[in-house]
Amino acid sequence: MTTAQRVPAGLDAPDTAVPDLWERLGHIERRVRLATALRRESDPEPDDPFRGQYLTPAAAERVLDSRDAFRPVPDLGPDAPPERGRLAELADRFGLVAPDLDLLLVAMAPDIDARFEQLYGYLNDDLTRRRATIGLALELCGLPAAGPGRFRFSPSAPLVSSGLVEILDAERPLLSRILRVPDRITAHLLGDDEVDARVHGLVRVAEPREEPDTGPVTLRIAAAAGTGGGLVHLLDRGGDPARLATGALLAAGLRPLVVDTAALAAAPEPAGAVRMLATEARLSGGGLVLGPLETLAPEQPKGAALLGALCAAVGGGSPLVLYGKKHWDPLWAGESPVTVVVPPPDPADAVRRWRGALADAGAAAGPDAGAGMADGLLADATRAYRLDSGQIRRAADVASRLAALEGRPVAPEDLRTAVRAQNGAGLARLARRIEPTVGWDDLVLPPATRRQLSDLALRARHRDQVLGRWRMRPGGGRGRGIVALFAGESGTGKTMSAEVVAADLGMELYVVDLSSVVDKYVGETEKNLERIFTEASEVNAVLLFDEADAVFGKRSQVKDAQDRHANVESAYLLQRIESFDGIAVLTTNLRANLDEAFTRRLDVVADFPVPDAEQRLALWERCLGTEIPRAPDLDLATCAERFELTGGSIRACAVTAAYQAAESGSALDTQQLVAAVLAEYRKLGRLVLESEFGPWMERTRRR
Known part of the structure; x- marks a missing residue:
């Protein structure tokens, strides 16, 4: 029974795949039969079990009298039948001609029918070499070994460059090198559409949605992917480029293959991974989606080389949709893409x-x-x-x-x-992460300050609509970030207010440790800040620069190199804070120390004054809570009236008094509270006046 008549048992493949392939393999089998018969006619010892291990004088004479590379090959029968089904699709997608398909099928035959292994071993005159060599493949396809057929196995030829055929034994002469077809190619021709096992973890197939996206941006991406080389760059301006890219490929009738960019960047053999991705895209009639580009770091030589290799490997055979927040650099690849801007979603x-x-x-x-x-x-x-x-x-x-x-x-x-x-852990390595546990009811602030905080939360909620879709901040490289300044004395509630805003937005608070940011070496401070801004743009969080005047200070007249570099640092911050896409809060005790140019770039400025007597009473009540036992003579109103303290100092006094009450085993009384205030005064370096402390002064001294 010939190969054309036999279908492997258990093969469940579409009718359009197997019969056409079997017809072409039957043609290859007939050529192998004829080649075997011709070899046996001139073989003096065809049944020698040790053939290939030694060379007798008679065999050497036969080799010398055999056909050389420049003579025409023997006629091994009629030409192959025309390709149909998946063979025709394969030829169209990879730019193959009829001789390429014949060579591919000769190399693939042992993977489908084990009989070809033994036959190829006999024709190779070496039973240990059970795959087709380049010389044998050329002979079976009627191509002279010294003719142009050998160049179909050059590195730039479609069979080799696209990964359809692998050439082994590179140390051997060209005609003796073994040909191997990857399992994915064989499985595809047999009707299997599963992604190549070698790229598992590197790419996934996007599932079609029940409601296809037919928006104008999606249709524009689909149209761009269908023109020229199919290279498209999606410039992310706060939208969802990955979803739009897959939707565009689905709308164009293509199979979206979403690449894991981090896995590709970390691949041990990037060149091989790139080639397999390009082959998989062409083989399945799909398109590749890759991003964000920032993960590849294309501004670095390694990242640019990887991106350029991917664009060259795909080479117009399949659409390649790339997305990221950076503008396309022509140095990244030999071809320039069509750029489509992705706006924020509705x-x-x-x-x-x-x-x-x-x-x-x-x-x-x-x-x-x-x-x-x-x-x-x-x-x-x-x-x-x-x-x-x-x-x-x-x-x-x-x-x-x-x-x-x-x-x-x-x-x-x-x-x-x-x-x-x-939220990723990248920002947590650069700033202190705080999960908010306070709310608006925990704040004791003047009405004007609370309105400014509410305005900050309102801006953060609607920034995509106002700044993105309505374009109320166009041009100039401006981002869609929200930047606020909290100014006031230490302990007036600036950091706590930032935590409340983060809690209201359902976000985390990241406090930048300026001691780890400021560096004595020139340029290192800017690099540290750039890493923080970049990571903060990728997370849903509020970024807090506590004591911001340390890095956002005024520019001064240049008198020496130190002044010049300090001004460069401030100039960098001025432009970077304007292009920031996240939510940032700057706090300062001395607003006058900030550069005036920052004020124009601020969206909200909230002033935190020292609390008055009524607010101080409320703060005492909040800080002491309801769990600590209070003595009947505890006079919080008098303490609030007499002692002008900020909220932070009041909390410190409340904690100190609570420790004293716990040690005494009695309820908290006014004397313990005044003693805690006296200790706080001394810690702050404030004058302790008898007129302010009154009768409690002497009692505290006696204690």
């Missing part, structure tokens, strides 16, 4: 994405976990966040599981907790 679209993600997550976590939240409540809970589709999907999964643990629908707090879990 609020209604964001709600639909969250709703779909919660529905999918709820199906796995529990029947009621992802339901029960109205669209308005969902929009309010997620409006301040900037997440892509993958982060929304993961956050929805975490929120649904949190709700399922308690057997209830997802609540806004579950969403906030889940979003915070998506």
Whole structure:
């Protein structure tokens, strides 16, 4: 029975794949039969079991009398039948001609039918070499070894450059080198569409959505991917480029292959990984989606080389959609892409994405976990966040599981907790991470200051709509960040207010440690700050620069090199704070020390005055709480009236008095509280006046 008549048992493949392949393999088998018969006619010892291990004089004479590389090859039968089905698709996608397909099938035959191994071993005159060599493949395809057919195995030829055929034994002469076809190519021709096992963990197939995206940006991306070389660059301006890229490829009828950029950058053999990705994209009739580009660091030689190699490997055979926040540099690749700007998503679209993600997550976590939240409540809970589709999907999964643990629908707090879990650890290495535990009720501030804090939270929630979609901050390289200044004496509640704003937005607070930022070496401070700003732009958090006048100070007249470098540092901060895309809060005790140029770049300026007597009484009540026992004679009103302290000092006094009450084993009385105030005065270096402390002064001294 010939190969053309036999189909392997258990092969479950579409009818359009196997019969066409079997017809072409039958043609290869007939050529192998004829080549074997011709070899046996001139072989003096065809059945020698030790052939290939030694060379007799008769065999040497036969080798010398055999056909040389310049003579025409024997006629091994009619030409191959025309390619159809997957063979025709393969030829079209990889630019193959009929001789290329014949050579490919000759090399692939042992992977489909084991009989070819023995036959090739006999034709190679070496039973240990059971695959086709380049010389044997050329002979079976009717191509002279010294003719142009040998150049079909050059590194730039379609068979080799696209990874369809691998050439082994590079140390041997060209005609003796072994040909091997990767398993993925064989599986594809047999009807298997699974992604190559060698790129597992490097690429995934994006699943089609029930509601395809037909927005104008998606259609523009699809049109750009279908023109020229198919190289498209999505310039991210706060949108979701990964989702739009996959939607565009699906709209164009292509299979989206989403590349894990971090895994590609860390691949031990990037050149091989790039070639396999390009082959997989062409083989499956799909397109590659890769980003964000910043992960590859294309501004570095290694990253630029990797990106350029990927663009060259794809080479117009498949669409390649790249996305990132940086503008395209022509030095990154030999071809320039079509750039499409990705704007922030519409609020209604964001709600639909969250709703779909919660529905999918709820199906796995529990029947009621992802339901029960109205669209308005969902929009309010997620409006301040900037997440892509993958982060929304993961956050929805975490929120649904949190709700399922308690057997209830997802609540806004579950969403906030889940979003915070998506923040990477990069910023935590550069700043101190604080998870807010306070709210608006914990603040004791004048009404004007509270309004300014509310305005900051309002801006953070609606910045994508106002600054992005409505373009109220166009041009000049300006970002869509929100920057606020909290000015006031130490202890007036600046840091706590930043924590309250972060809690209201459902975000974490990252406090920058300026001692680890400022460096004595020229230029290192700017590098440290750049790393902080870059990481902060990628997380949903509030960035706090405590004692900001240490780095945001005034520029001065240049008198020496130190002044010049200090001015360079301030100039860098001026332009970087303006292009920042996150939420930043600067605090200072001395507002006059800040450069006036920063004021224009601030969105909110909140002044924190020293609290008055009424506010101090409220602070005493809050700081002492309800758990500590109080003596009947505890006079908080008099303490608030007499002692002008800030909120931070009042908290310190309350803690000191609580320790004294715990040591005495009695309820907290006024004497203990005044003793704590006296200790705080001395710590702050303030004058202790008898007129201020009154009768408690002598009692404290006696104690």
